[in-house]
Amino acid sequence: MESKKKIFTTAPLPFMGQKRKFLKQFKPALKGYSPTATYVDLFGGSGLLSHTVKAHYPDAKVIYNDFDNYRERLLNIGKTNVLIADIRQILTDAPKDKKVPENVKKTILERVAQEENKTGYVDYVTLSSSILFSMKYVQSLEQLKKETLYNCVRQSGYDATGYLDGLEVVSKCYKELFLQYKDLPDVVFLVDPPYLSTDVGTYKSYWKLKDYLDVLQVLDGTKYFYFTSNKSSIIELCEWIETKTPMSNPFNGHNECYS
Numbered sequence: 620m621e622s623k624k625k626i627f628t629t630a631p632l633p634f635m636g637q638k639r640k641f642l643k644q645f646k647p648a649l650k651g652y653s654p655t656a657t658y659v660d661l662f663g664g665s666g667l668l669s670h671t672v673k674a675h676y677p678d679a680k681v682i683y684n685d686f687d688n689y690r691e692r693l694l695n696i697g698k699t700n701v702l703i704a705d706i707r708q709i710l711t712d713a714p715k716d717k718k719v720p721e722n723v724k725k726t727i728l729e730r731v732a733q734e735e736n737k738t739g740y741v742d743y744v745t746l747s748s749s750i751l752f753s754m755k756y757v758q759s760l761e762q763l764k765k766e767t768l769y770n771c772v773r774q775s776g777y778d779a780t781g782y783l784d785g786l787e788v789v790s791k792c793y794k795e796l797f798l799q800y801k802d803l804p805d806v807v808f809l810v811d812p813p814y815l816s817t818d819v820g821t822y823k824s825y826w827k828l829k830d831y832l833d834v835l836q837v838l839d840g841t842k843y844f845y846f847t848s849n850k851s852s853i854i855e856l857c858e859w860i861e862t863k864t865p866m867s868n869p870f871n872g873h874n875e876c877y878s
């Protein structure tokens with residue numbers, strides 16, 4: 620008998636900006652779109668939206684753009700579980716969510732250094748969520764050494780079994796992927812770019828205002844889901860532009876002075 624497939628409601632490994640809290644609204648909104656369409660997740664991040672579409676529409680073609688190489692983290696989940704299990708052991712007597720004493724920190728740093736030497740791979744994002752203050756992330760052992768550690772380690776291991784099943788995984792800039800699909804029939808784009816005015820510290824590129832505005836071009840004449848936050852000013856900006864058109868650049872002919 621075939622066992623029931625697990626549907627993830629959260630990304631299997633920590634990922635800042637994953638759309639966990641949006642799924643409640645996303646799932647009913649999906650009903651307005653075809654179960655056999657092609658869904659292109661331009662800013663795939665953890666792949667949670669791609670996974671959700673495939674889980675609800677098994678016959679849909681779903682393209683997950685893994686720009687950050689989240690796959691590598693998933694592939695190494697076994698090593699990460701071993702490392703985190705050892706850290707959990709080291710922290711046995713340390714109170715939960717409290718600062719880790721210096722001598723215990725030293726033991727943890729030694730264990731992480733050993734992992735780097737032995738396996739050549741450490742998932743610093745997952746490690747950060749286990750031993751750093753909420754929302755704080757490091758990318759290397761050197762950075763970790765400078766931080767105060769906290770005992771936020773999970774009691775169980777991570778599991779990603781079946782998470783990417785049925786997805787077509789690519790890794791490229793969203794602009795290239797968009798061009799590839801924009802003229803094909805029955806395509807729905809999932810558009811979840813890094814937010815304006817929020818921390819994008821764990822992503823691999825830095826986004827300027829122009830980058831945020833460029834994304835809006837993929838919405839022109841296409842079927843899409845656009846995700847944004849009430850901390851982002853992009854909708855407000857678009858509404859402002861709508862009321863002030865025709866626009867010209869008020870800075871034309873200006874002299875630039877920067878301090």
Ligand SMILES: C[S@@+](CC[C@H](N)C(=O)[O-])C[C@H]1O[C@@H](n2cnc3c(N)ncnc32)[C@H](O)[C@@H]1O
Pocket residue numbers: 630634636637638639661662663664665666667668684686687791792793794811812813814822823824
């Ligand atoms: C808000 S996150 C997406 C989160 C995702 N929907 C989830 O649920 O996990 C935005 C993602 O866009 C990625 N990104 C940044 N620049 C990109 C580009 N030029 N093309 C594609 N993705 C990009 C970031 O690295 C980040 O993973």
